[in-house]
Amino acid sequence: MLPFLAAVAQRQAARPARAAEVDPRILAVMREVSPARIRTTIEKLAGFRTRHTLSAADPASIRAGRGIGAAREWIRSEFERYSQACRGCLEVEMQSFVAEPAERIPKPAEIVNVVATLRGTDPANAGRIYVVTGHYDSRASDPMDATSPAPGANDDASGTAVSLECARVLSQYKFPATIVFLAVAGEEQGLYGSRYFAKTAKSKGWNVEGVLNNDIVGGDKNRLQESAWVRVFSEGVPIAAGEAELRAIRAAGGENDSPSRQLARYVRDVAKRYFPQLAAQAAGGRSAQPFQAKLLLRRDRYLRGGDHTPFNEQGYAAVRFTEYREDYGHQHQNPRTEGGIEYGDMLKFVDFEYVANVARLNASVLALLASAPAPPANVRLDVRRLENDSTIRWDPSPGGLAVRYEVLWRPTTAAEWENVEAVGNATQATIRRSKDNVVFAVRAVEKRGRRSLPVVPVPER
Secondary structure (H helix, E strand, O other): OOOEEEEEEEOOOOEEEOOOOOOOOHHHHHHHHHHHHHHHHHHHHHOOOOOOOOOOOOOHHHHHOOOOOHHHHHHHHHHHHHHHHHHOOOEEEEEEEOOOEEEEOOOEEEEEEEEHHHHOOOOOOOOEEEEEEEEEEOOOOOOOOEEEEEEEOHHHHHHHHHHHHHHHHHHHOOOOOOOEEEEEEHHHOOOOHHHHHHHHHHHOOOEEEEEEOOOOOOOOOOOOOOOOOOEEEOOOOOOOHHHHHHHHHHHHOHHHHHHHHHHHHHHHHHHHHHHHHHHHHHHOOOOOOOOEEEEEEOOOOOOOOOOOOOHHHOOOEEEEEEEEEOOOOHHHOOOEEEEOEEOOEEEEEEEOOHHHHHHHHHHHHHOOOOOOOOOEEEEEOOOOOOOEEEEEEEOOOOOOOOEEEEEEEHHHHHHOOOOOEEEOOOOOOEOOOOOOOOEEEEEEEEEEEOOOOOHHHHHHH
């Protein structure tokens, strides 16, 4: 491919951006996710009595199956079991560090992340990393109470179960890029495990292209729950942006187009393409309501936080999955009954089919992204002249998987990409649409039709 080969779009008809092909292998991945296995995982995690970050981790407690030490050893054993099934394809490790005293850490405390890495098989793409994570620690009503029962079935055994189930299913496949399956501790004490992992990744120069954080994805069985929806939160203006980048974002109206928001849109697009097919197959061709992702265009819920934020702080694209309607009586509560109301984060309130759907969505997104080309690099929008056509240039997708490119566009008022124009194996395209009226992005496509994350161009003067 010649550099900067022009591909002029001559008023070709745009088609819906989500009209990409459905990959049979992705449907196979989704079908392999097991609600029964997810139930077993959550039941096991909830059975450690408490997984508070400061709870027991001594050998006797681990042998007795009580406390966070026993929980992390069991998680490691599960990752190792999956690795044995795929002949050692997972690199399993315990990432340990000491957190110094702070508001919710009264004395130096060891915090341990459990990490399983499925290394990419393509040397040119194995350095590209996608992460799925959930936190395995839990808490009672008092965030400093390390001894009272804190089953944490939904918050966040459910998210940990998603990470484990993705590892079990995806370890049976090979991907060009690398996938990391992560279970972190210290979330309830202040996002300690994820912050350490994200800072380590940044200091080592890891190319983390996307992070999927699953926290409270149990589909709590309350009467107002929407069991066909999962919320996907994403930051708009990047928290890691410097002043120059902020000025550029304000000048171009790019407040809604951070890398994290492109990842969220990708998640929603995958859900729209694959779950209707999966639902139709499960219903024998009859009409069935498919599971879907709802875009929440803010970093997180009010007064709350999660393990995607430390990745955002390091400049990585990261999103949060959370059930549609939370029951706060079933979170951060000692199990009890008061005034006829049952409190506590217990197994009985978890919808395992819901968690399975969240795992299916995570697994399909990971499989597609790890199979897709790297996003195109150095994407620029020519703004040197006053004209109604729009010229976009980019450097080829690194790694050699891309065989063609597509330009996406949407009105400035739209939340999702609405149109796509194929521009071939090129590094430049002129689109007969005014840059003042729409938002553009470019994505790379490999030979089987798997697409990269979109990249919004920066103005080139």
